[in-house]
Amino acid sequence: MRHIKEFRDHFSKQPVFSINEAKIFLRKKGITPSYLHQLIHYLLKKQELRRISRGVYTFHDDVSVVGFAFKPFYYGLEDALSIHGLWEQESNPVVITIRKVRTGVRSFNGRNYIVRHIAKQMFFGYELVRYSEFWLPVATVEKTLIDFLYFRISLSNELLQAFGERVDRERLKELVLKIPEKHKNRIAAKISSILGDF
Numbered sequence: 001m002r003h004i005k006e007f008r009d010h011f012s013k014q015p016v017f018s019i020n021e022a023k024i025f026l027r028k029k030g031i032t033p034s035y036l037h038q039l040i041h042y043l044l045k046k047q048e049l050r051r052i053s054r055g056v057y058t059f060h061d062d063v064s065v066v067g068f069a070f071k072p073f074y075y076g077l078e079d080a081l082s083i084h085g086l087w088e089q090e091s092n093p094v095v096i097t098i099r100k101v102r103t104g105v106r107s108f109n110g111r112n113y114i115v116r117h118i119a120k121q122m123f124f125g126y127e128l129v130r131y132s133e134f135w136l137p138v139a140t141v142e143k144t145l146i147d148f149l150y151f152r153i154s155l156s157n158e159l160l161q162a163f164g165e166r167v168d169r170e171r172l173k174e175l176v177l178k179i180p181e182k183h184k185n186r187i188a189a190k191i192s193s194i195l196g197d198f
Contacts, residue, residue, distance in 0.1 A: 003031060003035075004042075007025070007026070007039060010025060011025075012059040015058060015060065017057060018057075019040070050108070056069040063093055065134065066093060067137075070115060071097075072098055073095050073098075073099075075094060075095065075096070075136055075138045076116075076147050077139075077151070077153065079091050080094070080141075083138050084141050086141070087159075095114065095115045096116050096118050097116070098117070098118060100117065103117050118147075119180070121178075124175065125142060125175050126139050142172040145163050145172070146176070146179065146191075149186075150187060155194075164194065176188055
């Protein structure tokens, strides 16, 4: 286990790492894959390492790193509302990914998070936000509104008012133009009913 320290030092600087990345790292040091499995097992048993999904691990205990296991991704919906200060209730992270993975509620380190799949053509409208020691991709306020309508999630009057006050209409227009035709009319009509002419 003499390589544990350099393994830990290298991968703890990243939010997550895959088993393949670990194999490459150890191969450069002349270490066999069987040693890697012993190492992973040892670190999991010591609770230094945590499994997020099959073949993806992290040295961090903060649930905000889970999205990196589903790259490309961004945090959205209620989670983005919380990050942007539009939602005062505590919310579980909502990972929005174009990868075809099992969607729904998952658990990491005693906290729930939600994974949602989005069409590749709808994968836009996020920005990097500094959180703890990492930069996280988070849907903009405008894309968060679009995503609520895309996923057909109802909005409370309070949220409708909050969006009305915070949405940048010019940015919203630019994003609406990116929506695929099969969704554009429905979403644009709903936005007009919420914001009036935009």
